[in-house]
Amino acid sequence: MTSATPQAEPRPARLITDRLEPKNWIIFVTLLMGWHADRFAGIGWGLFAAVFTGVIPILFIKFGERRGYWGDRHVRRRQDRMYVIPGIMVSVVVGLALMYSLGAPSEVTALVVAMLVSLVVVLAITAVWKVSLHTAVPAGAIATLALAYGPWLLLLSPALPVIGWSRVKLRDHTLGQVIAGTLLGAVIGGGAFALLR
Template structure:
């Protein structure tokens, strides 16, 4: 006698990832936030000349890091450009910090606007804190970068910039939906980005 058919729950481990969440994570990744904030801050600091410094900053803080990550990805050092494994981030973050520090040194030598130097210094400070936390716990870099960027834009352009904060929540949702982070990790990343960027940027600008 054939036993009755029983329904089994879907295998969540092999279920396809949410497409919209992937689009959000990729479209609002740290590189894109960094490019946007450096150009906007450059315009605020010194109009067209400042935008030139924004392009320099975007190269060192956004483009070089992603090239470094892609280089490691091609060689199998880490999985993808979002560097999911915590232990891999302990290798990636110091490499990014070197590029950001080089940007600050270049800006100091060639007398960049102080507001731009403050912006990049705040980014470096956030990386230091993220690295320290990452030694024991995986925190969301996506929400840290997006949150810190909006806080610094609010100091420069006014509190209306904080109206874009729902984008940070959307980024956090995407990271949880893709199971790359827990809710706690995206919330801590959000708080960490703002709490680090605000004092460093205001002190140095």
């Protein structure tokens, strides 16, 4: 699927895609899960998790973007994701190993394991099709937060169709791909967290 040229991009869709990108959701969910697990000490663990699940991956993506390995930080081409996702998984596995060895709270480690499980599933699907990580990540974040804090966190759910709209409007995904991403994040990410917490 071809992307719209920058001149043709609708500004609201671009702003939504950029402001509500996966990295921001990852930092949001790790901090909130850390707080739920162990208050201020837990926030420290949330920050630790965010470094390996959000910060290092985005630095890796930006490094590849600058070198011309892939087009932009959203890694639009499916074939590029076959290299980017395993790179992200390495960072997540290293972070997870450190968290286990240092005694991180179980809720925070369960969240990171759920992220890793979701990445494995996304990588398998990416071999044949491109699902939306822009909807998968927030769907997983909302599902895990609702399990931890209660169903009132589902009030964040209206963000999902808004993000999905932006991805379709920018012609980065089809409607089917954003729906598949949403279901994958909620079911796989939320389900793995529910089993592991």
